[in-house]
Amino acid sequence: MRKETLSYRIEQRKSLVKWGEVIGILSIFLLLPPFIGIPIIISFLATKTNATKTQYYTYFACIAAYIGAVNATKSPGGDQIQYYVAYMNVPDVGFWKSLVHIYGLGYFKDPTKVTISGEFMNGIYNYLGYYLTLGYYPLFIAIYSFSEIMLVLMGVYHFSTKLKKPHKPLICGVIVLCFFYLYFNLMLQIQKQFFGQAIMMYVLGYYARYGKMTTKLYILVAISVFTHAANLLFIPFLLIKKLRGNLSKQALMFMSMMFVTLIILGPRIAGSLSVENGGVLSYGVSRLADSDGLADNAGSLTFLHPRTLIILLPLLYVLYKKLWRERKALNSTEMFILNIQLLLILAVFAMFNQPLAQYRYFMMTYFFVPFFLPYISSQVQKRDNILVLIAGLSLSTFYVFFEHIIWQYAPVFDIIIKSPILLVFGDYYKI
Structure with a gap:
């Protein structure tokens, strides 16, 4: 145990x-125009034969900052309006009411409400963010988006350290995720879900690498x-140690069947529990108990829709190939994530x-891309060539279809020509 702790600390210092x-x-x-800055930062890392953690994080930060700047030009619409109003309400409602x-619109419907939300962290982000950004909403969105992406990418980095030759997968994985239409399009619409999962993705990546839950990780959870x-x-996944082991096919099938059964019976089990509505600790249980048949405007998930096929088919192929046919070749980090x-x-x-929960949990798969x-x-060479192709396709289609997104952003010409700073302070967003 002492040797494991010592090696863990040494590895931490080196990184x-x-x-x-x-x-x-x-x-x-x-300060650079994106058509100059993005190729430079990609080349900066791609040409490194033995890149350091600092160089990877520099690359992550630049791409994340650019996506954050593009998001800052978005005019609030759809569900984002609620988050926008909550942010703008901060100086009027104060800290407690922000929780x-x-x-935000709920305040005008019932200003006498005093029970804090079960997802109160969003109130803290708004309160601190409002004063940190001096009430300038685009800057808040830029920082918020940047933080979300960085959390995910740092989790990916920790996971990738245990891969065989992870250099190209890291470079291309960042591009594919950040310029992935389905992910980008929803970042500010289901803002708190995506940010909450971004935090969890960091925890999962870190735990996958070290197999150790620290105080910091528990706080982040x-x-x-x-x-x-x-x-x-995701909490049970962090507690079941066997998920980092090489499970037999029988054990994998048994665990899967038990998990599916628990998910199906979940609303009934939650409904039978005695909880007080509105309390922080009871919030998740109450939502689960009320989830049967609950849908939003998106309706139930259609598995023949292109968005599901783009994600599910490659993912199911990888899972079958690795967990069923090649599982003995996986290390504990890979086994855990898969x-x-x-x-x-x-x-x-x-x-x-x-249907509502199904659709929301499906969107969680975007983070695993x-x-x-x-x-x-x-085959490493074949893998890298395919990843470069996918990354190039993701990057190009992002700009080709950018103005077809239903939400209003800066013109595509501007997000190519104008520097991230100019995008954030360009006064694009309209209410």
């Missing part, structure tokens, strides 16, 4: 990030759950009577 270097390069990137009314209750699903992906997909299928891309092929 320290030179944040001064990251901030310095990021500052220059923020109560995480959906709590923050994730109080950002969005749906992340309760087992979680399998259980998440099974949960989505099992939620056939919970950079985690399963390295398994596109077992």
